[in-house]
Structures are given as C-alpha cells and as structure tokens.
Amino acid sequence: MDNLLGRINVPSDIKKLNRMQLKQLAEEIRKLLIGSVSKTGGHLASNLGAVELTIALHFIFDSPKDKIIWDVGHQSYTHKILTGRKERFGTLRTLNGISGFPKASESEHDIFNTGHSSTSISAALGLAKARDIKNENYSVISVIGDGALTGGMAFEALNDAGRSLNNLIVVLNDNNFSIRQNVGGLSKHLAQIRTEPAYFKSKELLEQAFNRIPGIGEPLAEGLNRIKGAIKYMIMHRTLFEELGFKYFGPIDGHDLNELIDIFSKARFIKGPVLIHVRTQKGKGYGPAEEKPHAFHNVSSFEIRSGETLNDKKDSYSAIFGKEMVKLAGEECKLVAITAAMPDGTGLNEFSQKYPKRFFDVGIAEQYAVTFAAGMAKSGLKPVFAVYSSFLQRAYDQILHDVAAQNLHVTFAIDRAGVVGEDGETHQGIYDLSYLSHIPNMSILSPCDYRELKQMLRYAVMEHNGPIAIRYPRGKGKVVLSDIKDPVTWHKGIRICKGTDVTIVTAGNMVETSLQVAATLKNEGISVDLINVRFLKPLDEELIIGSATRIKKVVTIEDHSIIGGLGSNVLQLLNRYELNIEIKMFGFPDHFIGQGTRSELFRIYKLDADSLIHGILRLLRKNKLILKDSVHGVYLGNRSKLK
Numbered sequence: 161m162d163n164l165l166g167r168i169n170v171p172s173d174i175k176k177l178n179r180m181q182l183k184q185l186a187e188e189i190r191k192l193l194i195g196s197v198s199k200t201g202g203h204l205a206s207n208l209g210a211v212e213l214t215i216a217l218h219f220i221f222d223s224p225k226d227k228i229i230w231d232v233g234h235q236s237y238t239h240k241i242l243t244g245r246k247e248r249f250g251t252l253r254t255l256n257g258i259s260g261f262p263k264a265s266e267s268e269h270d271i272f273n274t275g276h277s278s279t280s281i282s283a284a285l286g287l288a289k290a291r292d293i294k295n296e297n298y299s300v301i302s303v304i305g306d307g308a309l310t311g312g313m314a315f316e317a318l319n320d321a322g323r324s325l326n327n328l329i330v331v332l333n334d335n336n337f338s339i340r341q342n343v344g345g346l347s348k349h350l351a352q353i354r355t356e357p358a359y360f361k362s363k364e365l366l367e368q369a370f371n372r373i374p375g376i377g378e379p380l381a382e383g384l385n386r387i388k389g390a391i392k393y394m395i396m397h398r399t400l401f402e403e404l405g406f407k408y409f410g411p412i413d414g415h416d417l418n419e420l421i422d423i424f425s426k427a428r429f430i431k432g433p434v435l436i437h438v439r440t441q442k443g444k445g446y447g448p449a450e451e452k453p454h455a456f457h458n459v460s461s462f463e464i465r466s467g468e469t470l471n472d473k474k475d476s477y478s479a480i481f482g483k484e485m486v487k488l489a490g491e492e493c494k495l496v497a498i499t500a501a502m503p504d505g506t507g508l509n510e511f512s513q514k515y516p517k518r519f520f521d522v523g524i525a526e527q528y529a530v531t532f533a534a535g536m537a538k539s540g541l542k543p544v545f546a547v548y549s550s551f552l553q554r555a556y557d558q559i560l561h562d563v564a565a566q567n568l569h570v571t572f573a574i575d576r577a578g579v580v581g582e583d584g585e586t587h588q589g590i591y592d593l594s595y596l597s598h599i600p601n602m603s604i605l606s607p608c609d610y611r612e613l614k615q616m617l618r619y620a621v622m623e624h625n626g627p628i629a630i631r632y633p634r635g636k637g638k639v640v641l642s643d644i645k646d647p648v649t650w651h652k653g654i655r656i657c658k659g660t661d662v663t664i665v666t667a668g669n670m671v672e673t674s675l676q677v678a679a680t681l682k683n684e685g686i687s688v689d690l691i692n693v694r695f696l697k698p699l700d701e702e703l704i705i706g707s708a709t710r711i712k713k714v715v716t717i718e719d720h721s722i723i724g725g726l727g728s729n730v731l732q733l734l735n736r737y738e739l740n741i742e743i744k745m746f747g748f749p750d751h752f753i754g755q756g757t758r759s760e761l762f763r764i765y766k767l768d769a770d771s772l773i774h775g776i777l778r779l780l781r782k783n784k785l786i787l788k789d790s791v792h793g794v795y796l797g798n799r800s801k802l803k
C-alpha cells in the first residue's frame with residue numbers, strides 16, 4: 161500500500177487526501193507513534209486517542225494561520241508529525257531532540273507553549289481578543305482534555321469566554337480519563353452527556369423542536385415563552401457549557417473522521433464561543449494501552465509485543481514515600497493524603513486503596529488542594545499534599561496566605577524536585593526552594609536516601625507543627641547512603657565527614673554526588689568537611705558557620721536553581737553574620753533547563769562528580785591552597801584538572 165505519511169510534509173498536504181486515505185493515514189500515524197515511543201518513551205496513550213481528532217483539525221483549519229493550542233500539550237505528537245517533524249520524531253524527548261510538548265521555538269505551528277495543565281482556553285481567548293482588536297481573520301482553537309478541564313484556570317477562562325461575541329472554538333477531548341480515572345462533579349456531568357445524549361440538547365435544537373409544536377411554536381405572548389422555558393427545564397437539561405454561554409455540539413465520535421470534519425467545518429463560521437465535545441478512547445489502537453491507559457500515560461521504553469517496560473517503579477522515592485504513608489496512616493488516624501490528579505506518580509495508590517476515606521484526589525487543582533489541606537489542618541487533621549515540584553508553582557499564594565500565614569500543619573511532599581529529565585523546561589523542579597524559602601513559618605527538608613525520606617516524613621507528620629515541605633527527586637535513590645543514624649531534629653544538619661580544606665554544604669540527592677567528590681578529593685590530599693544540612697530551611701547555622709569560619713572556603717552543591725536556592729541561603733547566612741568568607745555555588749543557572757536524561761543534564765550543567773571535582777580544584781587553586789609544586793605530590797599528576 162502507498163505510504164501516505166511520506167506525502168505529508170506540511171499540514172496542507174492532508175487536504176489533498178480523500179476520506180479513505182485519511183483513515184489510512186491515521187493507521188500509519190498510530191504505527192509510527194507506537195514504534196517510536198516504544199524506544200524514546202513518552203505520552204503514548206493520550207496521543208493514540210487524539211490521532212483522528214488532530215487529522216481532522218488540520219484537514220479543516222489552516223495552521224499556522226489558524227491557531228491550535230494544545231492543553232498540557234502531551235497529546236500533540238500527531239500534530240508534530242503532520243507539521244514537518246516526522247523525520248525527527250525518533251528524537252522525541254531526547255537531548256537536543258524535539259520536545260514532548262508544543263514549543264514555539266521548534267515550529268511555527270506550535271502557537272503557544274504548554275506543559276502544565278488547563279491554560280489553553282485562557283491563551284486561546286487572549287489570541288482571539290487580539291485578533292478581533294487587530295481586525296484579523298483566523299480561527300483560534302483550544303484542545304483540552306476532560307482531565308485538564310478540572311483545573312480552575314480552565315473554568316476561569318470558560319466563564320470569561322462565555323460572553324465573547326466572536327468565534328472561539330474549544331474542543332473538549334473527553335476520554336473519560338485523566339492520568340487515572342477522572343474525578344469530580346464535572347466528570348459526572350460529562351459522563352451523563354456521553355451516555356444520555358438525547359437527554360441533553362443544544363439550545364438551538366430545543367428551540368427548533370418547540371417551534372414545531374402548534375400553538376407554542378409561535379411566540380404569541382411573553383407568558384407562553386416563559387412556560388416554554390419552564391417545560392424545557394423539566395424535560396431537558398442543558399450542558400454546563402451552554403449555561404456559561406457556549407454553543408455546544410456533541411458528543412461526537414472522536415475516531416470518526418467524517419463526523420469530526422463535518423463539525424469542524426461548521427464550527428469555524430459560528431459567531432461566539434463554541435464547544436465541541438469529542439469522545440475518544442485513551443490508548444486507541446494499541447491493546448496494552450487500551451487496557452491500561454494509566455500505564456501508558458507517560459511510559460518509558462517498552463516491548464511492543466507484550467507492552468512491558470523495563471522501568472522498576474517500585475524502586476523510587478515516590479514508592480518509598482507511598483509505603484511510608486501507608487505505615488504512618490496505621491499509626492496516626494488524623495493523617496490524610498491529598499493528590500492533584502497524580503496518585504500513580506506520587507506513589508499514593510496503595511494508600512488510596514487501604515484508606516479510601518482518608519484519600520483525596522481533587523483533580524488537576526493544585527491551588528484548591530493547598531487551601532483544602534489548610535482547611536483540614538485548621539480542624540486538626542494532618543494533611544499531606546503529595547505534589548510535583550513544578551506543579552506546586554501554581555499554588556504559591558495559597559501556601560503563603562492560607563497555610564503559612566496561619567502556621568497550619570500541612571506537609572508538602574514535593575516529588576520530582578530537581579531536574580526531572582525528558583519532560584524538559586516546563587517540568588524541571590528546580591524552583592521550589594526559591595518560592596518556599598522566603599515564606600515565614602515554612603520548614604523545608606530534603607532526604608539524601610530512602611531512610612532519610614522515611615525519617616523526615618515521620619518527623620513532619622508526627623513531631624512537627626506548622627507548614628513543612630520535603631523535597632525529593634524523580635526516580636531512584638540509595639536505600640542508605642551513610643551509617644549516620646541521627647534522628648531528624650528541627651533545623652539540625654549532620655556532618656558526614658570532617659575535613660580541613662573546603663566545606664561542602666549540600667542536601668538531598670546531591671549528598672551522594674558530594675560523597676563521590678569528597679572521596680576523590682581525599683585521594684588527592686584535599687580533605688572535605690561535608691555537611692548534609694537536611695533542613696534547607698531553617699539552616700543549621702551553628703554547623704555551617706562553625707565549619708565556614710574554620711575553613712574559610714565554602715562550596716554549595718544543589719539540584720536546584722542557584723537563585724533562591726541553598727547556596728543563596730548560605731550566602732545570606734554568612735552575610736547576616738558579617739562573615740567575609742568565599743563561597744562558590746554549584747546549581748542550575750538563570751535560564752530554562754531543557755530536556756535530556758537527568759545524568760546528561762547534570763553533566764551539561766557541571767553538576768556531575770567529575771565536573772564538581774574540577775570546579776572545586778579550580779577554586780582551591782585560585783586560592784593558592786594547591787601550589788604548583790604542592791606537598792601533595794598527587795597534584796602533580798593531576799595538574800590538567802587545575803588548568
């Protein structure tokens with residue numbers, strides 16, 4: 161059979177295909193998606209469900225003149241394939257490869273960068289308003305999933321869009337699934353529309369129906385009209401979207417190209433905001449993904465025949481956190497767990513099964529989750545909100561205003577803290593310290609291994625009182641990193657090894673790297689005073705100042721942005737005590753950190769052990785601690801490191 165995908169170089173090439181060919185194109189794209197994502201990993205299930213939807217959009221609309229905005233953007237792979245990136249598709253999510261999310265810098269067809277949920281309707285409305293002010297003529301389309309629609313921002317935009325006089329198209333891609341089962345009243349509303357479509361009718365259809373009834377059809381008197389309205393409400397429901405001012409079309413079969421093309425071709429000429437409700441199946445066309453859409457939401461590389469991945473999810477900080485939560489819940493009946501649509505990713509699945517009444521999935525609603533937790537804490541419960549670092553960015557004011565200002569005992573289990581890797585810029589969790597450390601009352605910890613995570617969680621829930629955050633990275637860690645077993649005590653750090661030449665202040669996953677650095681430097685005759693602060697806030701002033709004043713050379717190492725991170729906080733500490741001590745900070749610089757594996761990113765940003773050793777040696781050389789003909793003969797053999 162003729163390979164149709166080979167003929168598609170720009171989206172307008174699709175318009176040359178007939179309906180049968182479009183169907184074939186969909187199958188070719190599915191094959192490419194499965195084959196390629198099985199190697200690179202990625203958001204397979206969502207993309208398999210959006211193939212026909214994307215083809216139909218590009219068949220009717222003229223990208224980039226018409227502007228398509230993908231909410232979250234994790235479902236934009238077919239769009240990428242159809243807009244000139246099929247040859248590079250094998251580089252998806254890899255270092256210097258194409259992004260797993262829309263990126264304006266990558267293509268003119270990627271109108272608006274996304275990655276975090278529920279932004280597309282706001283952005284689309286902004287673009288549509290700008291179009292109208294500038295008297296331009298094009299369509300603006302937001303494609304949003306049923307999960308993303310649970311985010312507050314989506315509602316704020318729907319509320320405003322409902323009064324728009326000009327065309328704006330919202331395509332609701334409803335697969336009845338978020339990363340797991342979707343939750344909440346809205347999800348129920350959508351399910352009702354899906355299963356009882358005749359019960360819900362658009363206003364236009366209702367009007368037509370009533371106008372056909374003799375005697376009522378002609379609007380003879382206002383009174384009659386009112387009666388008509390009352391009857392309508394008795395026998396029919398309108399969708400929420402119509403109540404908000406949208407013209408509603410649906411539910412449409414999102415895998416039927418004819419239906420999709422038909423509705424899109426009409427929608428572009430309608431005045432005012434339009435919502436097209438499309439039903440799709442997450443994972444469509446690939447058995448294992450249809451069966452377990454959650455497992456193929458963001459899958460690592462897998463074997464196509466069996467659908468099996470090599471990734472052992474049980475060996476991760478998230479899994480250890482989840483296990484410890486279950487244990488703690490057995491001891492403390494006030495403990496409750498909250499997630500914003502991420503029960504799998506945060507490790508809370510077992511908790512949700514064992515303690516369903518104490519588990520709350522609030523949907524993609526981080527802001528609400530924080531204030532919800534504040535309410536619970538106010539009433540004496542001990543809420544733990546497990547959330548990814550980058551998604552908690554959303555809830556800054558709720559943390560400050562609702563939790564910290566009232567000194568409420570809410571625990572923030574901040575997963576994916578530090579660089580996360582392949583998801584790239586939007587997902588790197590390297591800003592949480594910057595947005596948390598300046599908040600009064602807040603304590604922040606970071607475990608260096610699984611044992612510390614368990615200790616810290618226990619401390620946070622059982623002993624602490626007030627807002628407290630524990631930040632830990634994506635993926636695996638060591639079970640036990642050092643034999644120091646000190647209990648977690650508020651603001652106390654630990655000295656892992658005592659030294660005389662340089663102080664290293666670090667925490668979390670960078671303790672492991674710093675241990676390697678210290679061991680190599682020791683071989684070279686440099687002795688490191690290695691401090692694991694454990695508490696990133698408040699810092700162990702005595703320990704840090706003691707070491708810094710004794711050695712006078714401080715290095716900080718962190719998996720975080722330098723600005724507002726551990727190094728900055730140590731510098732402020734030295735400044736507060738008016739100590740003029742040299743400090744060198746190793747962390748991420750002031751620009752967005754792109755995609756790549758975590759180890760690639762550490763290497764590029766000189767946060768791997770080798771680069772850090774090199775950096776510290778340079779610093780010491782500058783300080784003339786290491787002389788050209790050092791007494792430590794070893795240096796002579798390693799002088800290249802000092803250049």
Ligand SMILES: Cc1ncc(C[n+]2csc(CCOP(=O)(O)OP(=O)(O)O)c2C)c(N)n1
Nearest residue numbers: 206276277305306307308337338339501551
């Ligand atoms: C603010 C924010 N919170 C959480 C996430 C993580 N997340 C990414 S996709 C997703 C589910 C989206 O569901 P839906 O919109 O229905 O898309 P589907 O995958 O079902 O196609 C979640 C929770 C995110 N990207 N942004």
Ligand SMILES: CC(=O)[C@@H](O)[C@H](O)COP(=O)(O)O
Nearest residue numbers: 232234275457458505583634
């Ligand atoms: C699109 C999105 O935001 C999530 O799907 C995220 O990619 C999940 O990341 P993890 O794989 O780290 O859970």
Ligand SMILES: [Mg+2]
Nearest residue numbers: 305306307337
């Ligand atoms: Mg969905």
